Amino acid sequence: MKTISQDERNYVILWEFFQELNTKTMQQGFDNDKYLKIQSEHIKERRAQFGDKLYLEFGGKLIDDYHASRVLPGFQPDSKLRMLMQLKDEAEVVMVISAEDIDRNKVRGDLGITYDKDVLRLRDEFMSRGLYFSSVVITHYNGQRSAQEFRARLEKLDVAVYYHYLIEGYPTNVDLIDSDEGFGKNDYVVTTRPLVVVTAPGPGSGKMAVCLSQLYNENKRGVKAGYAKFETFPIWSIPLKHPVNVAYEAATADLNDVNMIDPFHLEAYGKTTVNYNRDIEIFPVLNAIFEGIYGESPYKSPTDMGVNMAGFCISDDAICSEASKQEIIRRYYAAKVQMADGKNNQSEINKLKLLMRQMKLTTDYRYATVAARERSEQDGDAPAAAIELADGTVLTAGTSTLLGPSAALILNAAKHLAGIPHQAKLIPQSMIEPIQRMKTSMLHGQNPRLHTDEVLVALAVLSEHDENCRKALDALPGLDGCQVHATVMLSDVDQKIFKKLGCGLTFDPVNK
Secondary structure: OOOHHHOHHHHHHHHHHHHHHHOOOOOOOEOHHHHHHHHHHHHHHHHOOOOOEEEEEEOOOOOOOHHHHHHOOOOOOOHHHHHHHOOHHHEEEEEEEEHHHHHOOOEEOOOOEEHHHHHHHHHHHHHHOOOEEEEEEEEEEOOOHHHHHHHHHHHHOOOEEEEEEOOOOOOOOHHHHOOOOOHHHOOOOOOOOOEEEEEOOOOOOOHHHHHHHHHHHHHHOOOOEEEEEEOOOOOOOOOOOOHHHHHHHHHOOOOOOOEEEOHHHHHHHOOOOEEEHHHHHHHHHHHHHHHHHHOOOOOOOHHHHEOOOHHHHEOOHHHHHHHHHHHHHHHHHHHHHHHHOOOOOHHHHHHHHHHHHHOOOOHHHOHHHHHHHHHHHHOOOOOOEEEEOOOOOEEEEOOOOOEOHHHHHHHHHHHHHHOOOOOOOOOOHHHHHHHHHHHHHHOOOOOOOEOHHHHHHHHHHHOOOOHHHHHHHHHHHHHOOOEEEEOOOOOHHHHHHHHHOOOEEEEOOOOO
16 A cells, blocks of 8 residues: 555645635734735836836845735735736836855745745746746855856846946945946846836845946936835834834844834934834935936935835734734744754844843743643653644643654644544554654654654545544644744754644754
8 A cells, every 4th residue: 555655646635735725714913905905006106206217126025925924914925926916017027136145055044945046936936927037136246156157057047147246335435336336337237117126035135236226327328217115124104113113123133134213204204204224324325326317316215215005004903013022032933943053143143132122022922832841841851842722722732652742733733623522533543653664664764753744644635534634624724823832843844834834833942
């Protein structure tokens, strides 16, 4: 008989099932439909203010914006892309990646892939949606061989590639920057459509510098081009220390970004708005470039540059605040795990500790964390996990000879949500044991216990004939938005499964 983990059809069943979980059941604090409507209208209004061309910098993730969906429950990860699709006939996409990020193989923490690979993934994604992907700009270029190799790889795919260079004294040396020895040294990026969307795999890639460089070089060619910024965070229209904005600082702790009151906006309008340090630092440069092009700047502040309307779509502040507090703690745990894996990121951890203090948070704020540790102590310091469900119920699971704590926790939670008695066995031991033998004897694994993906595959197969298994599968959407903690470092497989289920996951940086 063919074993479950080798049966490709069963995996197809599992992953197709995950696609059906796209209909979220979590409590929502953000009106996504309203966001799509007013955001697209606002971008069209901004585009109409300029003449030949608008460079629209997209901050954050254009696709897969999971941070936004975590801190603004109800925000869909592809919302920005869906909004952009309304303008696809007049838009083209320029992707920006830093040569420094290529050289150090920087990884997207949410997807676990390097930035250069993500450029290729995003290119395919844009093209599959019918968006025009025109080119890639490699910024911070200083002769890195890895960047040259990546350029060659892109050019084999018929992708136009350009280099933008480091400028001494950037961003304060305006005279040098706004000259032929500054932006003038950069490759001119050829674009053909009136709306140029400039995006990147992650922060710190140099998107704004690419836009400003293009304004300079377009002006030399007689093209009147404008600039606007579509940055979801920090949200300018909510308080500086609102948990949603503090969660953004936590998300960029490795960059040491700092949220600030926009002093230019306060001076110009007498109104308090929120921006972040890099945009505030670069604003005089943008002003100088606009003044050089038009004789005066169309913007009086960094806030003026933005087109973000997310703050007006928060429908339940309490839900978004709570989600953001959980995100701050989650980022802290993620940094601790990176430290345990050998990354020297003590400054990032210190920044996250400071943000937690500002919010008066400790790891004990997570009920799942406290429950998991208590369960581990009860089981003689054995690995354990816990989940806090949407109604406040906290469930725990330990380690057995058959299941790891993550797999057992998912089964316990599914049974609870489906109203199945806890003592009921969804997966018979007679089915688990052959899988274990295959893992250890045939695949030479050290851990015979079933992982979360193997348990879900088994449930999917049994659901064809077992009513309880079918009920348990049907209950899984109820895990979306729930908080999970494990007392040990989890495998990549278990991490990805919890993510696909929509759970906010943390775990201790401990190997057992």
